[in-house]
Structures are given as structure tokens and as C-alpha cells.
Amino acid sequence: MPLIGSGALVAEAAAKQGAVAAFNIITLEHIEAVVEGAERAKSPVILQVSENAVAFRGGRLLPLARAAVAAAEAASVPVALHLDHVKRDELLRQAADAGFGSVMYDAAHLPYEENLAATRAAADWAHTQGLWIEAELGEVGGKDGKAPLDPHAPGARTEPQEARAFVAESGVDALAVAVGSSHAMTSRTAALDHELIARLRAALTVPLVLHGSSGVPDDELTRAVTGGIAKVNIGTALNIALTGAVRAHLAAHESVVDPRKYLAVGRTAMAETVARMIGVLGAG
Template sequence: MPLVPTGELITRAAAARAAVAAFNVITLEHIEAVVAGAETAGSPVVLQVSENAVKFRYGRLLPLARAAVTAAERAAVPVGLHLDHVRSDDLLRQAPDAGFGSVMYDAARLSYADNLAATRAAADWAHAQGLWIEAELGEIGGKDGRPPLDAHAPGARTDPDRARDFVAGTGVDALAVAIGSAHAMTSRTAVLDHALLTRLSAVSSVPLVLHGSSGVPDEQLVAAVGEGIAKVNVGTALNVAMTGAIREFLAARPEAVDSRAYLGVGREAMAREVGRIIGVLSRADGG
């Protein structure tokens, strides 16, 4: 089926008090695994390409984007394509022609005033191109090798009053909130601030997004969706599944040299994890 705009998937989920899983992809195997896992689960899904993934691919967006578009067009479930954690305005402007229906513009490292101004400009441009745009307020730590922020550090949590004003001032379509998760967690030990999420949901006029979901235990994910999270970003969990499966395969077969064998095992492990996470999220809406 054709690509489905990410905004359409998220808006529909938010109206049903449900959430769409959005998986960050780095290789063709990631893309195939996400689509296969979503098809097995019979659920819509979002393929996400981050600015860091583009840097890993020699700074070229199109090879991975075209692979994702092709996979989405042949999928048996609705698939959206999202450009994630964009800081570069040059990369932002490549999104429409590369097939992306949405972007996450990341100016959260800036002061509140600068974040608002930069995001307002990005949102104006994105909307003129027909793109749905997500932004971040508060700092969801752990990205680019940085440690997660202490729970009481300035900026470590999204302030509800500022969130309401930020959405109104920027015109964004969704907001990623800092409520206790962190990027790149390999253990599922994050503790979400559910009381804060409830307050954020009460004042927000747009769907809320949870980044760093790989480190969040299942029951807390289910609760977060019930409290207003409509898009759940996952990346590290796929890498953990893939790497673990490949390590086990090669440890048992030290003579193996055909990359198709171990990449296939890694792809299958990621597909299972995709299906597992989608299954967890479906519990929030009784699915």
C-alpha cells in the first residue's frame, strides 16, 4: 500500500487513546524487520531515520530513505516515514523529496526562547511543504553518548505551562516530552513521571510523544499510552535484539563468514522485538 502520512496515523491513534510504535532504522535489515514485525502484528507502524543514521550512511539520506519508501509501499499494513532528531536545516529541507511525511525538529538543546524561535521557523517551512512536525521541550537525555540527566536537573522535565505556550507559539503538530525516559538505555529500568504526564496531557492541544522508550518497562509503557502518549519511539531495543542474536550465532559458528546468515538471524530477532513492543502498546487500548 502507499505510504501513509505519519500525522494521519498519530492523529487517529490519539483520538482512540492509543499509540503508534515508531522504530528507528539504520540498515536495510532494520527496515525489513520493522515491516515484517508490524505485518505479523497487523498494526500500522512508523519507520524513522535519524540525523545520526544519515551521518552513519556517509551523510546521504536518499539510499536509506528510498529503501524505506519501497518497503512501505509493499507492506501489508500502513507505514509512515519520519525524519527524526533533525538539527540540520539542510537535512530538514531534503525531507519532502525523499518521501518523508513528517519530521522531528530538535532544538531542545537551546534555551527556551531560542528553541521556540528555531522551531517556529522550522514549523512554518514544514507546513508549507505539507509536512507534519514534531518538536521536543525539556531534555530527554542519553543521546550521542551523553548520560541521562538527573531527575532534578534543570530542563530534565517538561514544564506543563511552558509546554502549552510552546505548542501555541511554534504551531507544531506533536510534542516530545521529558518525563523520565532516556535515549540509548539497554536496561529497562526507566521510571516515568506519570503525574507529570497526566498534567502535560491535560494542557496539550497536540499528541504527545515518548522518546527513549527502549528503557521503559512494559507496564509503564501501557500506562503512558493511557495517560496521553500517542507515539512511542524505539531504537536501542532493536539494536540490542540484533546484536545479541548475531553474537550468539557467531559464538556457535566461529567458522561462519557469509553475512547473509548472521544478518538474517539479526533481522528475525528485530522483527520479533517489533511484534512484542506493538503487542505491549496494544494492551493500552484493549487490543
């Protein structure tokens, strides 16, 4: 079916007090696994391409984007395409022509006023292109090999009244909030600040987004969605499933050299993770 906008999926999920799952993709196998898992769960899904994934592909956005569009159009469930954690305006401006319906503009590493100014400019441009735009306030740590932020470090938590002002002045359509999760966690030990999620939900009129969700236990994710999170980003969980399955297959079949043999096993493992995570979020 045709691509659908992330904003429409998030709004529909929020209206049902649920959340839409957004999975970060790196390879064609990621794309196929996410679509397969969503079809198993009979659920809409968001395919996300991050700026880091584009860098891995030599700075070329179109090969992965076109594969994602083709997979989405062949899917039996609604699929959206989202450009994630964009810091470079040059990449941002490629989004609409590459088939993306939404972007996450990431200036959260900047001081508040600089973050606001950069995000306002990005939102103004994005809206002229019909793009739904997400931003981040408070810094969800753990990206680019950096350690997670200390819970008491400046920016480690999103302050509700500051978030309300930021959304109003920036014009963004959704806000990623820092509430205790961290990017790139390989253990599921993160504890979320549910009282803060409730305060943020009460303070804001735009959907809340949770980044770094791979490190959050199932019960914490379910509670976060009940508390008001409407979009949940998942990336590392897929990579753990892929890598674990490939390692196990190669260990058991040392003579294998055809990558299709082990990539197929990895793709299946990722699809199973996608279907399970969608079930945890109640998005199916």
C-alpha cells in the first residue's frame, strides 16, 4: 500500500492511548524484517533511517530510502518512513524528495537557545515540504559511543514547563523526551521516570516520543505507553537479535560462506523481535 505519514500513525495510536513502534534500519534485511514483523502483528509501523546509517552508507541516502519505500509499498500494513536524528541541514533537505514523510531534527546537544533557534528553522522548512517534524529536549544519552548521562546531569531530564515553551516557540509536531532511557543499551535495565512522563503529557499538546527503548524492560515500556508515550524508537534490539542469530549459525556451521544462509537466520530473528515488541506496546 502507499506510504503513510508518521504523524497520522502517531495520532491514531495516541487516540487509542497506544504507541506506534518505530524501528531503525541499517540493511535491507532490517527493512524486510521490520515489515515482516509488523505484518505478523497486523500493525502499522515506522521505518527509520538515522543520520548515522546514512554515514555508514557513504553519505548516500537514496539506496536505503528507495529500498524502504519499495518494501512499504508492497506491505499489507501501513508503513511510514522517517529520517531520524538529523543534525545536518544538507541531509534534512533531502528528506522529502527521498520519500520521507517525517524527520527528527536533533539539536538537543546544543544549549537551549541554540537548540530552539536551529529547531525553529528546521520546522519552518520542514512544514513547507509537508514534513511532520520531531525534536528532542533534554538529552537522551548513549549516542555515538558516549556513556549514558548521569540522572542528575544537566539535560538528563526534560523539564515540563521548558518543554511547553520549546514546543510553542519551535513549532514542532512531536517531542522526544529524556525520562530515563538511553541510546544503544544492550541490557534492559533502564528505569523510566513515570511521574515525569505524566507531567510532560499534561504540559504538552504534541505527542511524546521515547528514544533508547531497547534498554527498557517490557513492563516499563507498557507503563510508559499507558502514561502517554505515543511513539517508541527501537534500534539496538534488532541489532542484538541479528548479531546473536548470525553468531550462533556460524558457530554451528563453520563451513558456511554463503551470506544468504546466515542473513536469513538473522532476518528471521529480527522479525520475531519486531512482532514481540509491537505486542509489548499494544500497537498490534
